[in-house]
Amino acid sequence: MALPPLVEPVAELTDAERTRTARHRVLVGFGEIAQRRLAAAHVAVVGAGGIGSPVVLALAAAGVGTITVIDDDLVEASNLQRQVMHRVSDVGAAKVDSAVRIASDLSPTTVVRPVQALLTPDNAVDLLSGAHVVVDGTDTFETREAVASACERLGVPLVWGVVQEFHAQATVFWSAPPAGAMPVLLADLYPPDAGREAPSCAQVGVLGALCLQVGSILATETVKLITGVGDPLLGRVLVIDALRGRTDEVPLRPATDRATDAATPAPAHVSTAAPQLRHAPAIPQLSPAEALAAQHAGTTLLDVREPFETERGVIPGSVLLPLGDVLADPSSIGATTVIVVCQVGMRAQRAAVALRGAGVEASVLAGGIEAWNRDIAAVHA
Structure with missing residues (x-):
């Protein structure tokens, strides 16, 4: 279902930005108003690696006004097969520095806020506060759970993707969506601790081009949420099998106990912006x-x-x-x-x-x- 736009538009675009984004503004149903919403938006991207790299590229090119990029890593030579934001000359430098450079090359009006820090359960809310949308491009489930928990507390949508080997998933989680939409959380797809034993990409590998595909999908979902154009993946999981060139869609619904709770109005004194939600039972x-x-x-x-x-x-x-x-x-x-x-x-x-x-x-x-x-x-x- 279509959702209302998340962001109020800026008053106007500069002449240079109007020229740079001209192909967006002629899109039917998009137009200048959606482009002005992008200019007013603040997106936090967690992870500047295989998924985060194309997300930052696409969002900067799209004209998003502010992008906070959070990553504590340095660029390694083995990253360059899939992390397209970085160059050989960046090896040894902070990954967030690549985001600043590449965004300014693509979109002079985009402000990139580099945060060279490890996101943890203790600092996640502080690091993500103020963002209209959060994009998770991390590669460990401990960090993914910390990002998801912070987004649930903040009530902001989480655009989420995972890539491993030749397979990928993409979806949107949101603990406090607009009226008429059902809250869907990371725990509805992966029960707590379910992914803790997942291998790293260093162990099993990842197809570089698939990272670009998934990053592009996540950037598109972000644009849709900001502008209110199209139907986001809330309640749906896109499943990609790159080996067979196949994309499937799987419905994703809240756990039964949460769905029942959501159908019952909260007391007037209880805030619904960051509900305390129970998790789905773990798979044996x-x-x-x-x-x-x-x-x-x-x-x-x-x-x-x-x-x-x-x-x-x-x-x-x-x-x-x-x-x-x-x-x-x-x-x-x-x-x-x-x-x-x-x-x-x-x-x-x-x-x-x-x-x-x-x-x-x-x-x-x-x-x-x-x-x-x-x-x-x-x-x-």
Whole structure:
């Protein structure tokens, strides 16, 4: 559903900015008023890496007035395959410095506020206060949870994306959306601590071009929220499978207990700007031994890895179905009780959430096929 614009427009654009953004202003339904809203907007981008880089590029080029970029890292040579904001000459320099340089080259009217700091649960609210929209381009779930929690307290929309290997997700979370829209949180997609065991991109890799694609999507969602143009991804998750060139959309709804609470008006003395919301229940995590016992008892093992991965070995008796197919139609599995398997557990968690939403009793093999090979296959070798 379309949402009202987040930002009141500036009085006018400079002649130079009108010329620079001319192709925006002739867009039907966008026009100069939307461009003036962008000029008045303040966006906080957390992370200046693979996702944050194209986000900063796109938002500066779009004419966003203020961009706060938060990152404590220095540029490394291994970043340059995907973090397109940085150059070889930037190696060893602060990543936020690249944001200042590149934004001024693209949009002289855009003000970039570099914050070279690690965002934590203790400082997140202070660092994000004042932003109309927050974009999460970080790569650890500890930081993602801190960003999400701060956005929930502040009541600002969180534009969120994740990229790993050849797969990606993008969505919008918002604890206090306008009337008629249901609040959706990070915990509705990933229960607390669900992603803590996810591997880093240094361990499993990431396709550089996919980072640009996801960053572009997040920048577009940000523009839509600021201007009120189009339908943002609130309540929908975009799932990208780059290997197969496939994009699917999965509905995302609040946990049942929160949906019930949201339907009941809050007392007049209770603020609804930053509600205290309960989290969805965690997906059960089974050890390899527990999964083996459950399989012997008749539970289906569902391997959601890609064919090039399963060619290297699978758990005997597993059903093979790539994650994209599961997310596209979780009700098609044909089993009532499932243990989901992937390489280390992250994709299995995503699949299990979707399966539970379709009424399937789904759990996850903790540690994935790597844990199985270490604890079960090695014992029987």
